[in-house]
Amino acid sequence: xxxxxxxxxxxxxxxxxxxxxxxxxxxxxxxxxxxxxxxxxxxxxxxxxxxxxxxxxxxxxxxxxxxxxxxxxxxxxxxxxxxxxxxxxxxxxxxxxxxxxxxxxxxxxxxxxxxxxxxxxxxxxxxxxxxxxxxxxxxxxxxxxxxxxxxxxxxxxxxxxxxxxxxxxxxxxxxxxxxxxxxxxxxxxxxxxxxxxxxxxxxxxxxxxxxxxxxxxxxxxxxxxxxxxxxxxxxxxxxxxxxxxxxxxxxxxxxxxxxxxxxxxxxxxxxxxxxxxxxxxxxxxxxxxxxxxxxxxxxxxxxxxxxxxxxxxxxxxxxxxxxxxxxxxxxxxxxxxxxxxxxxxxxxxxxxxxxxxxxxxxxxxxxxxxxxxxxxxxxxxxxxxxxxxxxxxxxxxxxxxxxxxxxxxxxxxxxxxxxxxxxxxxxxxxxxxxxxxxxxxxxxxxxxxx
Numbered sequence: 210x211x212x213x214x215x216x217x218x219x220x221x222x223x224x225x226x227x228x229x230x231x232x233x234x235x236x237x238x239x240x241x242x243x244x245x246x247x248x249x250x251x252x253x254x255x256x257x258x259x260x261x262x263x264x265x266x267x268x269x270x271x272x273x274x275x276x277x278x279x280x281x282x283x284x285x286x287x288x289x290x291x292x293x294x295x296x297x298x299x300x301x302x303x304x305x306x307x308x309x310x311x312x313x314x315x316x317x318x319x320x321x322x323x324x325x326x327x328x329x330x331x332x333x334x335x336x337x338x339x340x341x342x343x344x345x346x347x348x349x350x351x352x353x354x355x356x357x358x359x360x361x362x363x364x365x366x367x368x369x370x371x372x373x374x375x376x377x378x379x380x381x382x383x384x385x386x387x388x389x390x391x392x393x394x395x396x397x398x399x400x401x402x403x404x405x406x407x408x409x410x411x412x413x414x415x416x417x418x419x420x421x422x423x424x425x426x427x428x429x430x431x432x433x434x435x436x437x438x439x440x441x442x443x444x445x446x447x448x449x450x451x452x453x454x455x456x457x458x459x460x461x462x463x464x465x466x467x468x469x470x471x472x473x474x475x476x477x478x479x480x481x482x483x484x485x486x487x488x489x490x491x492x493x494x495x496x497x498x499x500x501x502x503x504x505x506x507x508x509x510x511x512x513x514x515x516x517x518x519x520x521x522x523x524x525x526x527x528x529x530x531x532x533x534x535x536x537x538x539x540x541x542x543x544x545x546x547x548x549x550x551x552x553x554x555x556x557x558x559x560x561x562x563x564x565x566x567x568x569x570x571x572x573x574x575x576x577x578x579x580x581x582x583x584x585x586x587x588x589x590x591x592x593x594x595x596x597x598x599x600x601x602x603x604x605x606x607x608x609x610x611x612x613x614x615x616x617x618x619x620x621x622x623x624x625x626x627x628x629x630x631x632x633x634x635x636x637x638x639x640x641x642x643x644x645x646x647x648x649x650x651x652x653x654x655x656x657x658x659x
Contacts, residue, residue: 263287263336264343267316268593271345272562272654274352275327281564282319287342289314289334324349350657354557357626357633358467358476359574359581360549361504363522364541366483366497366533367460370399370431371414374487375456379446387444388454394439395432397490400457402429409495411459418443419451431493458485461492464502464520466575466624468540468636468656472557474550476531479540479624480636480651481599497533499543500524504578510616510645518577518621539598540624540636540656554581561632563601563652566591571604571629573637575622577614584608588629589647599638602627602650617645627653 266285273279292311314320314332330347373396378388394400400408403417404427418426425442443451467478476499482491502520510516522528531545555574568591572583590603604627606617615622618640625637627650636656640648 260336260340260342265592265594267334267343267345268563269343269345270348271332271564272348272350273322273324274560274562275324275349277323277352279322279562279564280319281316281322283316283564285336286317287334287336288316288338289332289345291330291332291347293328293330327351350654352559353471353657354559355469355471355633355653356550356553356557357555357574357628358469358478358553359555359576359625360467360553361502361518361520361576361621362465362467362478362530362624363500363502363520363524363528364463364465364483364497364533365460365500365522365524366462366492366536367409367495368399368458369493369495370401371408371411371457371459372485372488372492373398373400373455374458374485377454377456379444379452379454382445382447382449384447387446387452389441389444390453390455393428393441394430394453394455397432397485397488399431399493400428401431401436403427405429409459411457414457418453421451423451456487458487461485462522464504464518464522464621465541466622466637467499468624468626469633469653470545470550470553474545474547475542476545477540477542477624477636477656480638480656481540481623482538483536483541491538492536494533494536497536497541497543499530499533499545501528501530504576504621507577507615508619509614510619510640512643512645515640515642515645516616516619518615518619520621539651539658558628558631558633560653560657561629561634562654563591563593563634565632566602566629566634566652569629571627571634573604573622573625573627575625575637577611583628584611586627588627598655599651600649601652601655602635603647604637604650605647612646615645618648619645 263285267283290311291314328349332345332347334342336342373394376390378386381387408414421443425440428439430437430439443453446452465479467476470476485492500522502522504518505521506519508516530549531543533541533543535542568588571586571588573586574581574583585608587605587607589605592601595601606612622637626633627635633653635650635653638649638651
């Protein structure tokens with residue numbers, strides 16, 4: 210077989226062998242090298258895929274409940290030292306020498322951890338005890354019990370300052386096009402002050418610009434995490450009014466679902482933040498209020514077209530359910546009125562942490578216009594390590610009644626609590642537009658960090 214690579218056979222009467230020419234020999238060598246390279250890349254690809262799979266199989270943050278035995282079974286051949294982060298103390302003395310210890314953890318087999326108090330630890334993992342895998346934060350949290358709610362809520366929030374949602378031009382007195390804010394403002398900016406005067410409402414912004422008499426104005430703007438000052442001179446439009454050429458918003462309203470109420474009357478809802486519909490940025494909250502809402506209509510979801518729950522909200526002091534104190538990527542949070550906290554139908558349930566969740570049957574709690582009700586779902590996947598904090602749980606609606614009424618997950622159901630094995634494990638957050646029966650949920654432990 211070896212000779213076939215280096216000799217050609219020619220029929221010259223009695224037959225003879227002729228050695229391959231130099232170009233043919235070079236092509237064979239190139240072909241061999243190509244095969245070696247492809248084989249090497251293939252092996253490296255398999256190794257990298259296995260490494261990445263193992264990296265995803267262990268979350269970067271593991272929470273355990275204080276005073277409770279926590280079973281971990283990640284089935285990953287990785288081990289490391291669990292230790293408490295060092296606390297820098299002046300003088301170099303450690304006032305807690307009993308805290309300075311390390312425990313060897315092997316995730317290749319089931320293990321049980323128990324911590325006596327709330328604390329934070331680090332775990333440096335290595336594959337097969339040699340190859341660095343990742344650093345894991347181990348957080349010991351209180352053993353909380355929460356009431357799953359499922360109550361529909363009307364949401365009203367005011368922004369911190371005035372949000373710029375668009376920039377455009379207008380026609381001036383001379384018929385020319387003007388856009389004074391074009392190179393000054395950016396979509397997503399929050400205008401907080403004009404000439405050192407606080408701006409909290411769109412009405413105030415319009416008044417200050419309209420009365421500027423053509424003078425340059427100094428705007429204090431929050432852009433991302435930075436506070437900056439910018440200058441701009443409004444221009445007069447064809448109606449003789451001073452304009453800046455920006456579209457702004459100072460509030461938002463909507464319908465969602467309350468996820469839980471804790472023993473102190475505090476609530477969590479939605480499982481995701483309130484984003485501006487035009488800029489898709491998280492709205493900076495000045496204040497917010499929860500109102501009673503009545504579901505008066507359902508638009509069924511279909512492939513490519515998400516459905517929604519339509520609610521009637523009467524913005525009246527008599528209908529206030531609570532105060533929103535935080536709008537975060539993990540949900541909205543605040544304090545319920547005592548009446549609402551007492552009206553939640555379900556009993557307190559323990560938390561189901563992400564490592565305790567199993568693929569299989571579960572329930573969600575929501576209201577379609579009457580009393581809250583539990584509906585059957587199937588958990589089809591669990592993303593222990595996901596860049597998107599709101600999509601750790603993948604679920605599918607299986608309840609015939611809910612599918613008949615809504616077609617699956619619809620807008621307004623965000624925040625519906627997810628229950629499995631009599632534990633509160635998460636909340637519904639998103640629907641798959643191409644398959645409304647399927648969607649995502651957030652781990653309940655992520656709604657405790659806000």
